[in-house]
Amino acid sequence: MMLSAGKKAIFYVLLIISAFLIAGPALMAIVMSFMTNQDILTGSLPTTISLDNYFAAFTRFPLLQYFLNSFIVSIVIMLGQLILSALAAYAFVFLEFKGRDFLFYLFIATMMVPFEASVIPNFHIIRDLGWIDRYSGLTVPFFATAFGTFLLRQNFKQIPKELREASQIEGIGDFKFFLKVILPVSRTSLVTYGIYSFLTSWNMYLWPLLVTTNDTVRTVQIGLKQLQTQEQLNDWGVIMAGAVIIILPTLILLFLGQKKLQKGLTEGALK
Amino acid sequence: MSQVELIDITKSYDKQKDVLNGINLSIEEGEFFVLVGPSGSGKSTLLRMIAGLEEISGGFLKINDQTVNHLPPKERNLSMVFQNYALYPHLTVEQNILFGLKARKVEKREQQIRLMEAAEMLGLTELLKRKPRELSGGQRQRVALGRSVVSHAPLCLMDEPLSNLDAKLRANMRVQIRRLQKQLGLTMIYVTHDQVEAMTMGDRIMVLNEGKIQQVGKPITLYNEPENLFVASFIGSPKMNLGNAAFFADGNHLIIENQLHISIDPDVIMGVPKDRNLKVGIRAEHLFPGESKKDHIHHLEAVNVEQLGNETLIAFEVGSELWTAKWPGQWTIEFGQKVPVQILPQYLLFFDVETGQLIQSADIGKLREVVTI
Amino acid sequence: MRMANSALEANETFMYQVERVKKKNRKLSFIKGMLFLLPSLILFSVFLFYPMLKTIYLSFFLTDAKGATTVFVGWDNYKEIFTDSVFLKGMKNTFLFVFYTVPLTVIISLFLTVIANEKLKGIGVFRTIFSSTMGVSVAAASVFWLYLFNPTMGLLNKFLELLGAESIGWLTDPDWALFAVSVTTIWMNIGFTFLILLGGLQSIDSSLYESADIEGSSYFYKLRRITIPMLSPTLFFVITVSIINAFQTFGQIDILTQGGPANETNLIVYSIYREAFVNYQFGSASAQAIVLFIFILLMTALQFKLGERRVHYQ
Numbered sequence: 001m002m003l004s005a006g007k008k009a010i011f012y013v014l015l016i017i018s019a020f021l022i023a024g025p026a027l028m029a030i031v032m033s034f035m036t037n038q039d040i041l042t043g044s045l046p047t048t049i050s051l052d053n054y055f056a057a058f059t060r061f062p063l064l065q066y067f068l069n070s071f072i073v074s075i076v077i078m079l080g081q082l083i084l085s086a087l088a089a090y091a092f093v094f095l096e097f098k099g100r101d102f103l104f105y106l107f108i109a110t111m112m113v114p115f116e117a118s119v120i121p122n123f124h125i126i127r128d129l130g131w132i133d134r135y136s137g138l139t140v141p142f143f144a145t146a147f148g149t150f151l152l153r154q155n156f157k158q159i160p161k162e163l164r165e166a167s168q169i170e171g172i173g174d175f176k177f178f179l180k181v182i183l184p185v186s187r188t189s190l191v192t193y194g195i196y197s198f199l200t201s202w203n204m205y206l207w208p209l210l211v212t213t214n215d216t217v218r219t220v221q222i223g224l225k226q227l228q229t230q231e232q233l234n235d236w237g238v239i240m241a242g243a244v245i246i247i248l249p250t251l252i253l254l255f256l257g258q259k260k261l262q263k264g265l266t267e268g269a270l271k
Numbered sequence: 272m273s274q275v276e277l278i279d280i281t282k283s284y285d286k287q288k289d290v291l292n293g294i295n296l297s298i299e300e301g302e303f304f305v306l307v308g309p310s311g312s313g314k315s316t317l318l319r320m321i322a323g324l325e326e327i328s329g330g331f332l333k334i335n336d337q338t339v340n341h342l343p344p345k346e347r348n349l350s351m352v353f354q355n356y357a358l359y360p361h362l363t364v365e366q367n368i369l370f371g372l373k374a375r376k377v378e379k380r381e382q383q384i385r386l387m388e389a390a391e392m393l394g395l396t397e398l399l400k401r402k403p404r405e406l407s408g409g410q411r412q413r414v415a416l417g418r419s420v421v422s423h424a425p426l427c428l429m430d431e432p433l434s435n436l437d438a439k440l441r442a443n444m445r446v447q448i449r450r451l452q453k454q455l456g457l458t459m460i461y462v463t464h465d466q467v468e469a470m471t472m473g474d475r476i477m478v479l480n481e482g483k484i485q486q487v488g489k490p491i492t493l494y495n496e497p498e499n500l501f502v503a504s505f506i507g508s509p510k511m512n513l514g515n516a517a518f519f520a521d522g523n524h525l526i527i528e529n530q531l532h533i534s535i536d537p538d539v540i541m542g543v544p545k546d547r548n549l550k551v552g553i554r555a556e557h558l559f560p561g562e563s564k565k566d567h568i569h570h571l572e573a574v575n576v577e578q579l580g581n582e583t584l585i586a587f588e589v590g591s592e593l594w595t596a597k598w599p600g601q602w603t604i605e606f607g608q609k610v611p612v613q614i615l616p617q618y619l620l621f622f623d624v625e626t627g628q629l630i631q632s633a634d635i636g637k638l639r640e641v642v643t644i
Numbered sequence: 645m646r647m648a649n650s651a652l653e654a655n656e657t658f659m660y661q662v663e664r665v666k667k668k669n670r671k672l673s674f675i676k677g678m679l680f681l682l683p684s685l686i687l688f689s690v691f692l693f694y695p696m697l698k699t700i701y702l703s704f705f706l707t708d709a710k711g712a713t714t715v716f717v718g719w720d721n722y723k724e725i726f727t728d729s730v731f732l733k734g735m736k737n738t739f740l741f742v743f744y745t746v747p748l749t750v751i752i753s754l755f756l757t758v759i760a761n762e763k764l765k766g767i768g769v770f771r772t773i774f775s776s777t778m779g780v781s782v783a784a785a786s787v788f789w790l791y792l793f794n795p796t797m798g799l800l801n802k803f804l805e806l807l808g809a810e811s812i813g814w815l816t817d818p819d820w821a822l823f824a825v826s827v828t829t830i831w832m833n834i835g836f837t838f839l840i841l842l843g844g845l846q847s848i849d850s851s852l853y854e855s856a857d858i859e860g861s862s863y864f865y866k867l868r869r870i871t872i873p874m875l876s877p878t879l880f881f882v883i884t885v886s887i888i889n890a891f892q893t894f895g896q897i898d899i900l901t902q903g904g905p906a907n908e909t910n911l912i913v914y915s916i917y918r919e920a921f922v923n924y925q926f927g928s929a930s931a932q933a934i935v936l937f938i939f940i941l942l943m944t945a946l947q948f949k950l951g952e953r954r955v956h957y958q
Contacts, residue, residue, distance in 0.1 A: 007863075008764065011759055011762050011764060012764070014759050015759055015760065015764075015767075015770045018755075018756055018759065018770075018774070019769075019770055019773045019774070022756075022773055022774055022776070022777065022831075022834060023773050023776065025785070025788040025789065025792060025831065026776065026777075026780060026788065028788070028791075028792070028799065029784075029787075029788050029791075032791070040797065041797065083683075084683045084684045084687070085684070087680045087681070087683060087684070088680060088681050088683075088684045090680055091677045091680035091681050095673060095676060095677045095680065096673065096677075097670070097673045097674040097676070097677035097678075098670065098674050099674070099677075100677060103681060103685070106685075106688075107684075107688075108948075110688055110692055110693075111944055112940065112941045112944040112945070113692055113693075113696050113937065113940075113941075114888070114891070114892055114936065114937065114940045115892075116892050116894070116913045116916065116933070116936060117696065117699060117933040117934070117936050117937035117940070118691075118692060118695035118696045118698075118699055118933070118937075119695075119916070119917075119920075119933070120695075120698075120699060120702065120711070120916075120920050120926055120929055120930055120933060121694070121695035121696075121698035121699055121702070122691055122695045123711075123920075123921075124698075124711045125690065125691070125694075125695065140687070140691075141687070141691040142691075143683070143684075143687050144683070144684040144685075144686075144687035144688045144691070144692070149684065160355055160357060162353040162354075162355055162357035163357050163359060165319075165322075165324050165344075165351070165353070165357065166351065166353060166357040166418075167370075167371075167374075168323075168324065168343070168344045168345065169322060169323075169324075169344045169345060169349065169350065169351050169371075170345065170370060170371030170374055170375070170418075170422070171344075171345030171371065171374050171375055172370070172371070172374045174676060174680075176374070178680075181359055181361075184361040185359070185360055185361055199778070199779065202781065203781035203782060203783075205781070205782050205783060205894065205895035205898070206894045206895065206913070206917070209898070210921065220783075221781050221782070221783040221784075221895075222783075224783045224784060224787060225783055225898070225899055228787055228790070228899065236791055236797070239787055239791075240787070240788075240791070242787075243783075243784040243787045243788065246781060246783070246784055247779060247780050247781060247784045250779035250780070250781065251776060251779040251780070253779065254772075254775065254776065254778060254779035255772055255776075255779075258771070258772055258775055258839070261839060262775075262839050262840075262842055262843040262846075263843060265839065265840055265843060266840055266843025266844055266847065266878070326666070331658075338658060338662075340662050341661075341662050341665035341666065341669070343669075
């Protein structure tokens with residue numbers, strides 16, 4: 001569609017205003033993280049720029065430990081979700097067996113159970129397993145997902161059935177076919193779902209709050225809350241420095257994978 | 272020895288009506304056997320049952336005199352080429368060709384020998400390091416053939432392998448596949464919807480329609496003596512001209528489509544009942560140009576003319592039907608022009624209207640056209 | 645005759661064997677299918693189905709601080725929560741919260757999607773910015789807005805001051821707190837909603853627009869007659885997802901208001917959390933969880949049922 005210069009100008013004005021409003025809070029946080037507390041309190045524009053707040057955040061708080069924990073937890077959840085949902089999606093697309101449809105509806109049914117509604121017994125299970133303050137307690141409950149299974153199922157369905165038939169004739173078993181053909185062929189969608197999975201795991205809040213009681217496995221999100229509640233008398237520069245650090249990995253990931261996510265999630269959501 | 276034998280094979284899905292019914296067939300070793308039929312005729316299903324990709328609902332399937340109904344595909348010792356080639360997109364040509372051999376744990380050296388052999392045979396030597404998406408349609412097709420060649424399986428199944436190629440390439444690949452099959456002594460079962468492919472490639476052809484065998488035989492037999500109306504109109508291009516016909520009371524005159532009156536020597540049509548409605552058929556090349564001839568001349572209105580260069584296709588209106596004549600050479604004919612056409616009764620085929628079965632074929636056709644050298 | 649008979653018999657025994665092999669194959673493929681699904685099924689059972697059933701079970705009991713059941717009380721927990729003014733207020737607040745956040749999130753995102761779908765230079769940068777809040781965690785977003793809402797230093801009140809208006813206790817004034825939390829939530833959710841809507845918009849066949857252009861349709865006519873109807877399945881999806889998300893809101897409350905002031909922002913999940921993990925009343929917390937479960941169940945069922953029918957699919 002061709003736009004006249006006037007219309008273009010209108011669109012640019014709208015886009016720029018919107019962009020400013022959307023990016024505003026994050027931009028403000030970034031600017032504040034480089035400002036001295038003096039400047040913040042007086043509400044002036046930054047007079048000096050320094051990294052002091054970042055030093056403070058890392059030295060006064062075990063932020064590095066939180067960061068590492070979040071990485072481990074997010075990577076483990078991502079891998080767990082990818083493996084389990086890829087296996088399940090394969091069964092739903094390529095295998096035929098009795099009860100498959102029933103199990104498929106069972107997977108759908110899991111989408112109707114919000115995690116928050118079953119959080120109490122889940123907490124007790126983790127406690128009874130001795131998984132409080134352990135990576136396992138933070139990760140294992142999230143490995144099985146219906147959403148991931150559907151997303152990958154959608155992608156596997158686009159792989160020609162003939163590939164499997166050709167392998168059957170050549171004497172290649174299902175697991176080998178899954179490993180050697182399906183996974184490499186659908187790596188784009190695996191990456192897409194992996195990004196999404198990492199993003200949501202990194203940003204988890206309620207569960208890490210419940211199952212971590214000390215710094216050993218505590219994630220950055222809970223760390224930030226600690227930072228915010230413990231930091232004496234509104235040292236906002238340090239708090240913002242912490243917030244900026246924890247959104248950095250996800251923002252980078254989002255910027256890199258935005259196109260893929262947009263395409264992948266729309267397909268998974270609507271087909 | 273017959274290599275593949277089908278005894279009373281049926282296929283039905285979940286209590287629905289049969290997709291295939293009472294298929295009896297035996298295919299000889301080293302034979303190029305073509306299954307042809309319109310889409311939905313069940314030809315691909317039949318092939319996939321032979322491959323072991325579909326369960327057989329009833330009857331027996333024997334390969335090398337062994338009943339194999341229950342065996343998985345890999346134990347049937349066959350190879351298969353698919354319509355979309357089914358190449359693994361993430362593997363190179365070489366890896367694609369060797370994928371099955373690796374799975375079967377064929378020795379490394381043997382793998383390389385077979386790979387080189389196949390690559391040379393199919394002209395793939397230069398392409399071994401490429402990925403399928405970097406290949407043209409014809410090249411992909413050859414890789415798929417290569418996969419089948421290296422397996423050394425004596426039986427090869429092909430499911431419409433040429434239908435994704437353009438016309439020129441298709442003609443070329445027909446020759447290649449045919450040569451490969453003879454060279455390797457393969458038994459080939461080849462599925463296509465294209466009767467030209469069937470005619471040009473098959474040692475024998477089976478015509479399938481709505482899950483039932485229509486006719487099995489040599490291409491020329493199917494062309495000259497189609498057992499029923501379906502085969503008559505399916506085999507041959509342009510398709511056979513057909514028309515409703517009836518005899519006059521005297522039995523010496525035939526009237527076709529209420530338009531053409533043909534006098535017939537009763538000896539020619541001994542076996543044809545005179546008291547019934549019939550369908551008659553005549554091949555396009557048997558509607559001869561009639562200008563310098565005297566007998567059996569009919570003046571027909573030309574409604575379309577197609578110049579092919581070496582021959583001319585002329586469509587005539589005959590009652591409610593359009594008949595096509597194929598004349599050698601180049602003819603200048605105007606649309607709407609009345610053209611003299613010679614229709615000799617010896618060339619007519621007679622079919623039963625109700626059953627569609629052949630009553631009598633054109634004797635003269637058989638005698639004159641098959642030239643043995 | 646005898647030969648034919650024995651051949652027939654041989655056939656029959658063979659068919660019998662074939663049937664047995666078929667049965668065995670079916671069993672094998674069942675086992676294979678289950679092996680692929682087993683990891684998911686086990687984890688679903690342990691961390692989803694069992695806990696859900698356990699929640700129902702717990703909702704009929706009183707418990708000790710460890711979560712062990714002590715007294716069976718039947719429906720009392722339910723009777724209690726539905727007469728408890730705090731819980732009822734929480735319910736009301738939750739619905740109000742849904743009502744504040746969902747329409748605005750969708751409308752703003754739709755607006756952003758429409759302006760970001762034009763073919764303009766640098767549009768990629770704008771798309772990235774609009775989707776960026778998806779990468780901001782609930783904790784970080786809450787901290788950003790905690791500062792913006794700060795009564796003395798916060799930018800919002802400074803802005804009001806500039807206009808000469810009275811400053812507002814965004815998070816401390818009962819009239820404003822839920823609104824403030826809603827604003828935070830809307831901002832957070834715009835990224836995801838925008839991304840999904842943009843995906844939906846770009847999958848609309850461009851020939852529809854081209855033919856409308858040839859007919860000389862105006863911009864808004866195309867928006868109303870092509871964009872919105874063709875986008876309706878996507879819109880429907882984001883609406884239901886937003887509603888479900890709104891029901892599950894927790895993090896912003898925990899950081900911004902802790903449910904206050906005067907329980908004005910005590911939404912249902914926060915209420916469950918407090919009842920269970922602060923007051924150790926696992927029985928009544930479970931009853932609340934069941935209420936939440938029923939709401940979400942209804943929403944999801946609605947999504948599956950209406951998603952197919954009412955909405956225009958191409």
